[in-house]
Amino acid sequence: MANVTGTFTATGQSSAFTPTVGSRSTINAFNISASGTFVATVQLERSFDNGDNWFVCSSDASGTTASWTAPFSVVGEEPTPGVVYRLNCTAFTSGTVTYRISQ
Template identity: 50%
Template sequence: MLNILQAPGTVSGQTAVTGTFTATGNGASFIPIPGRGFNVSLWGTFVGTVVLERSFDSGTTWLPITGAGVAISTFGGPVSEVFEEPEYGVQYRLRCMSFGSGTINYRISQ
């Protein structure tokens, strides 16, 4: 039996991305392991809007997650969602697109 101990936040081998927004801007990028779910969480007391985006070209172009052409990953309050990426090397990040007040805490992990 193989027993591997890893540091908190790196259970899958990926280091969690965490941070806060207190103004509009971009969070750090995260590259999930393909075919496995990854978590996106926002919490805190805030007025603002955050969107989950992904890049297929190493961060040059960022696109919102959509379904039938409609953004489905835009959040205006605390959330905890699970997403899955089938392709290798795709980067994800959170972008605070509008900010009114408070602190928006975030975490992307796998």
């Protein structure tokens, strides 16, 4: 699938990104990043039903929510075909969040 890029200057969601998934024995990594000078909260969400229902991702096994209030760059892995990801800007005060999801 094509990379997803854009900006947030208000609350809202990015376009959906579906990582390419190979065999379960390979790492199916993809990149998620946001840059800029902003006062906002951005969270990573995923859907198992092509975007009908979205779930906030956890950043670790303890269930810590994958959300950020400053620029970030992380690598995600997805073993299941058809899972869709997006970024959701849930709170926005000022600035510009420039984001990218790519593989």
